[in-house]
Amino acid sequence: MDSSTLIKMVFELAGGLGIFLLGMKHMSDGMQAVAGNSLRRLIGTVTNHRLFATTVGVVVTCIVQSSSITTVMVVGFVNSGVMELSQAVGVIMGANVGTTITGWILVLKVGKYGLPLLGFSAFIYLFARRDRWRYWAMFAMGIGMVFFGLEVMKDACSTIKDMPSFEAWFARFSADTYLGVLKCAMVGCVLTTLVQSSSATLGITISLATQGLISYPTAAALILGENIGTTITAFLASLGTTTNARRAAYFHVIFNLVGVFWITLIFQWYIRLIQAIIGVDVSQAVMVDGNATYPHTVAAIAATHSVFNVCNMLLFMPFVTPMVRLLERILPSLPYKEKSRLTDLDIRILESPLMAIEQSRKEILKMGDGCLKMLEWHRTLMLADSPDPKLAERLKHREKVLDSVQDEVAEFITNLLSGNASHATAEEARRQIRLADEYESISDYILNLDKFDRKLRRNEFRFTEAQRTDLEALNRLVYTYVSEVHQALTNYNPNVLKDTDASNKRIRDQVKILRRKHLEELSAGTIPPVVSVAFMASLNAYIRVRDHACNIAETIANQK
Known part of the structure; x- marks a missing residue:
């Protein structure tokens, strides 16, 4: 293997990831602009009813395409005093479910149409006079960039097969044992913490899995780790905030840690259940340009992410009140007023x-x-x-x-x-x-x-x-x-x-x-x-x- 091949792979992987992340941002910005007043009114209606608050969290995260944005916003709302901790808990649980929509978008078999979609929507975005058309074009352009970036990353990953040392290194990560599952989850957690985006880790995981460099169980374990890694954003945002805001961020961490803990205990049964639900053989190879690929793993990975977060949400739902009391005991209120401003405005909310x-x-x-x-x-x-x-x-x-x-x-x-x-x-x-x-x-x-x-x-x-x-x-x-x-x-x-x-x-x-x-x-x-x-x-x-x-x-x- 010569150095030029390695450099080419690194450049393609970095470029593909950059296009993928930029596409996610365009999708988010486009949908937020299109949703407009409806989204604003939805945010203003969050109540103490846990099911309704959770639903709001799901819908808002599906629109903004990022659980990190939603949870950071929640920390900001709690910090400014306009959202109660019990409301925030519901929205955070919903955000974890809403973020799984990214995986299902990638299930759409339109990878090869990503570049044309990007091109046509770019023309509409540049030349359309009505703002609404431009924002829909921005959203479509984001989808095109996501799929094009994913294709570029897949192509970059396919060259790894020609590098025995790299392929052997990836083979070391296997979720066949409980320790292996924990190791893969840790890698997913660290990678998500470093890039500050679970979507980026999801894109990389899907690229590796579809090229056969990692197995579906390994990919599933990486996805579980991403759930822990994504909590770092809200945790960092809570530093220097009020006690209630830190409680909200801690709940996000506890919610995901406990969820990953119980799912790893039944991991082997869980991945077999997912394969039975989607009804496809993830190990079935499809030949593309003479190379074996595994496209069925994309649906399996998306289902793994969604089913886990939905089950974790349902598991926590009855224990919202005890969890709030526990957080109040872990972080007791201070004896003085913590709010330093007259308004409930918080710079964290500027993220959206x-x-x-x-x-x-x-x-x-x-x-x-x-x-x-x-x-x-x-x-x-x-x-x-x-x-x-x-x-x-x-x-x-x-x-x-x-x-x-x-x-x-x-x-x-x-x-x-x-x-x-x-x-x-x-x-x-x-x-x-x-x-x-x-x-x-x-x-x-x-x-x-x-x-x-x-x-x-x-x-x-x-x-x-x-x-x-x-x-x-x-x-x-x-x-x-x-x-x-x-x-x-x-x-x-x-x-x-x-x-x-x-x-x-x-x-x-x-x-x-x-x-x-x-x-x-x-x-x-x-x-x-x-x-x-x-x-x-x-x-x-x-x-x-x-x-x-x-x-x-x-x-x-x-x-x-």
Whole structure:
């Protein structure tokens, strides 16, 4: 064997693996972009119901094509406090099942069509004008790259047969005995840990198995080891996080370790069961260009991966609550608050732009809720006969909180836009930056309203009883309008301008009436100048609140 053959094999193997992994990324990005709002809403519906949480984990992982992305996201959600540990456990179990879809994609006998599929979809991706067509093309391009990369790796592996020393080295890894199974599982674990991708190890395993360099039992044992190796990503992501986030990562490790342990005890019976299920002889060779290949092993490997993860999930399902209690005992809660930020945003969520944009949207909805509370508090403070320092302080504190939340949302979305976000996600991100700014501006004007009232009280003045009645009525109108706009944002209502037009006009008409009435009272000379200035400033502040709410409505309707 000359060095040129070895170099050629290494280059082909590395190139094939790179194309394979890039294809997996394109598949993930394309599907996430196509799934769009459906995936975002699905993520937001995770509940404590373990079966539903598990189903969400399966579906999300099938779409993003990576259990590592899903589990890292879960660690981020738990770290930020928006997902309970019991919810995270269900999603993680589902992610382990969802990741097996990769193997079944490779079962499709379209290997030789990988390159044409890649070429045709690339043309569509480059020249299509509609984003949806481009994202479907990206997904198809990813599939083409996966199969083309797999073919390149298979060709590289076929040259190993001409290298007796390499073939003898692979022959040392056999899953005929229990110790051999553990050894192969360890190799799969280490390889997955090094490349940080179970899909990469799966591609290499299938390439070796189809060329006959390793037997089906050896390939099955390698796949089991990959389940342990893939936990390293979430474990590393949990370093430096809250206690609850580390519990979620530890559950992922325990879940896979226990699963691999019990399956290795019955490994020989298990692989015979898989062969009986798929109904094909994995040892049957098919001659391709004069070389013996074993294509039936691909389906067997995919079935091995899927059946194991489904059985492990069903085994753990009844013990979710005891597992959560065990993790709480292993990692007890700290006596102080661990969260250092006001928002529930976490940089780990940026791994998946769709999940990240949904999370930042939730923070903006919280800003809207805060503005509505501030309007209520101001109405209470204005009508009170004597000042309420605690409520006034709460109002001021809420305005400062919304300032900080806007800064955190802006920083988070800026980091999101600097990554590889789709056009639709980038558009939504830019809208969210504007929404956060509008809500923060609303909070500023509400605080100003309270300042006008407090300044009058300090100077031993008050709005007249009639003015307080008029301002209270205007406050309620503004509250109704802001609430309607906020509800439209919550419900993704594109008809918000039409639905809220009546409330908007009522505020405008009411302010005109109050200004006219106030000018008439000024002519009578019965109102002190300081009260007059404060009243007109209050009317202007309410109009500005309405204007910013109108800007939010226009943003929702995509008119600006």
